[in-house]
Amino acid sequence: MKELIPIERIESKILLLRGHKVMLDADLAELYDVEVKHLVRAVKRNIERFPSEFMFQLNNKEFIELRSHFGTAKFKMRRFAPLVFTEQGVAMLSSVLNSKRAIQINIEIIKTFVRMREMLISNRELAKKLDELEAKYDKQFDVVFDAIRHLMAPPPPPPKKKIGFHAD
Numbered sequence: 001m002k003e004l005i006p007i008e009r010i011e012s013k014i015l016l017l018r019g020h021k022v023m024l025d026a027d028l029a030e031l032y033d034v035e036v037k038h039l040v041r042a043v044k045r046n047i048e049r050f051p052s053e054f055m056f057q058l059n060n061k062e063f064i065e066l067r068s069h070f071g072t073a074k075f076k077m078r079r080f081a082p083l084v085f086t087e088q089g090v091a092m093l094s095s096v097l098n099s100k101r102a103i104q105i106n107i108e109i110i111k112t113f114v115r116m117r118e119m120l121i122s123n124r125e126l127a128k129k130l131d132e133l134e135a136k137y138d139k140q141f142d143v144v145f146d147a148i149r150h151l152m153a154p155p156p157p158p159p160k161k162k163i164g165f166h167a168d
Contacts, residue, residue, distance in 0.1 A: 004104055005031060010112040015084075017062065021113065022084040024066075028093065031109070032102050039097070040083060046096045054089035057081050087113040 013027040025043075029036040043050060058066065063081040085093065087110065094106040 004101075005108055007108070007112050007115065010109055011116065014112070014116070017058070017084055018056070020086050021116070022086055023090060023109070025083040025085070028085060028090065031105050032093075032097060032099070034097070034099075034102075039093075042096045043083065043093075049092050049096065050085075050089055053086065054092055055083055055085050057083050 010031070013023055013031070014021050015024070016022075025039055026036050029039045032039065043055065058081040060081065066082075090106060090109050090113070094103050
């Protein structure tokens with residue numbers, strides 16, 4: 001099946017806010033090809049499906065920071081701070097937006113979240129292996145450095161020969 005939207009386009013719309021990977025209501029509305037007010041209305045009619053770990057509204061400080069980051073054009077007509085949706089919230093959106101496009105777009109978005117999570121796990125595993133190799137080679141280099149230090153140390157002074165006749 002052909003992708004509706006390139007994964008890169010979806011990835012560019014995923015933000016990190018409050019320690020969660022989220023998507024803004026405006027970005028989701030754009031992907032679903034609906035107006036933001038219709039998306040928000042559908043969510044509010046089904047608010048029990050969106051607990052705080054699925055969706056939250058930005059506070060004023062976050063909204064101002066977001067505006068300054070993206071410029072005011074994107075949020076020019078907004079009277080209220082945007083809603084943001086976690087991966088679970090995006091999945092729940094397909095149950096409140098009754099269109100084939102919403103379902104297909106949701107599938108693409110979920111695949112993107114999964115792909116990002118797999119990349120993160122892969123990077124963690126790679127970092128762990130790198131740490132193990134570094135620790136292993138550090139121990140080997142300790143032996144080399146000890147040998148070099150031993151070679152660099154001045155030789156011990158030769159024992160003094162006693163001059164003269166000595167009886168044992």
